[in-house]
Amino acid sequence: MGILKRAIAADASVVVSVLDATDIVNEIEKIHKTSAVVTAGLGRLSIAASLMGYMLKGENDTITLRVDGGGPTGALIAVSNSKGNVKSYVSNPVVEIPLNKYGKLDVGTAVGKTGTLSVIKDLGLKEPYIGRIPLVSGEIAEDIASYYANSEQIPTVCGLGVLVNPDLSVNVAGGYLVQLLPFAGEEVISTIEKNIDGLPSVTAMMSSGLSVEDIAMKLLSGLEPNILDESKLKYFCDCTEERVKKAIMSVGNEELKSMAEEPGDTKVLCHFCNKEYSFDKNQILSLIK
Ligand code: ZN
Numbered sequence: 001m002g003i004l005k006r007a008i009a010a011d012a013s014v015v016v017s018v019l020d021a022t023d024i025v026n027e028i029e030k031i032h033k034t035s036a037v038v039t040a041g042l043g044r045l046s047i048a049a050s051l052m053g054y055m056l057k058g059e060n061d062t063i064t065l066r067v068d069g070g071g072p073t074g075a076l077i078a079v080s081n082s083k084g085n086v087k088s089y090v091s092n093p094v095v096e097i098p099l100n101k102y103g104k105l106d107v108g109t110a111v112g113k114t115g116t117l118s119v120i121k122d123l124g125l126k127e128p129y130i131g132r133i134p135l136v137s138g139e140i141a142e143d144i145a146s147y148y149a150n151s152e153q154i155p156t157v158c159g160l161g162v163l164v165n166p167d168l169s170v171n172v173a174g175g176y177l178v179q180l181l182p183f184a185g186e187e188v189i190s191t192i193e194k195n196i197d198g199l200p201s202v203t204a205m206m207s208s209g210l211s212v213e214d215i216a217m218k219l220l221s222g223l224e225p226n227i228l229d230e231s232k233l234k235y236f237c238d239c240t241e242e243r244v245k246k247a248i249m250s251v252g253n254e255e256l257k258s259m260a261e262e263p264g265d266t267k268v269l270c271h272f273c274n275k276e277y278s279f280d281k282n283q284i285l286s287l288i289k
Helices: 023-031 036-053 106-112 139-151 185-198 202-209 214-217 242-247 251-263 282-283
Strands: 002-008 014-021 064-068 075-082 086-090 118-124 129-134 156-164 169-178 226-233 266-269 277-278
Touching: 002 036, 002 075, 014 036, 014 214, 023 036, 023 086, 023 169, 036 064, 036 075, 036 086, 036 106, 036 156, 036 169, 064 242, 086 139, 129 139, 139 156, 139 169, 139 202, 139 242, 156 202, 169 185, 169 202, 169 214, 202 214, 214 277, 242 251, 242 266, 242 277, 251 282
Parallel strands: none
Antiparallel strands: 002 014, 002 226, 014 169, 064 075, 064 118, 075 086, 118 129, 156 169, 266 277
16 A cells, blocks of 8 residues: 655645655556666656646546656556556566666666656546646656646655665655645745755655655654645556447457457457456457447
């Protein structure tokens, strides 16, 4: 289970969300069999999606983060519902590249730095909202902060981290978002800046035993913070046979006919959870309009 807590400054000018996503990113590694640097990249994107998804208001709202960075991982996608439950996918799960000059997993190079981050919010309206920004570094956290600054005009600090064990399982994974409301004063801003400058990385804080609540309190130190709410989250795929059928139907009648003529059942794998759906000839023919 992932654990998310939100805290708010006494004057309500700053809200922080902190997520322990260790179990969620472990699940991602198990499903997608990612190499260490891809676990870190897809993990970070999934943590961000979950934090952002949890802020959605409508019960059926969803948010999709898609990074097309031009690097060897290909596209990375993470989708969260409004409970913060998340699923994710990467085009190329196994990328092996050297550590960066700090001796860390080089997520920016694996993901690429020359492409875009797309944020797609499906709020149940006729058209989804789509925001797209050029990547800052491909390291994900800076890219998320840049999205908020440029597309939503919300001053945001984002921290994301995934620490991978030598056996490729996930040691700790988590992240936070700090968001300032429009009426936040100069003093609040400089307090937040000072707090963040003095903090170790998310993974260092988690490794030293700090809970999500401890981290939230540190981020809002000096602003008399209170816990706003908390929730348990998980890796969650919402695929169903009906949805897969709809996806198959979108290929068109001609393609469906030739699928039905091929020997054996048509098998479709869900990219997000690897569940296999199988349709026999008659089921495929029944999808033709
Ligand atoms: Zn699925």
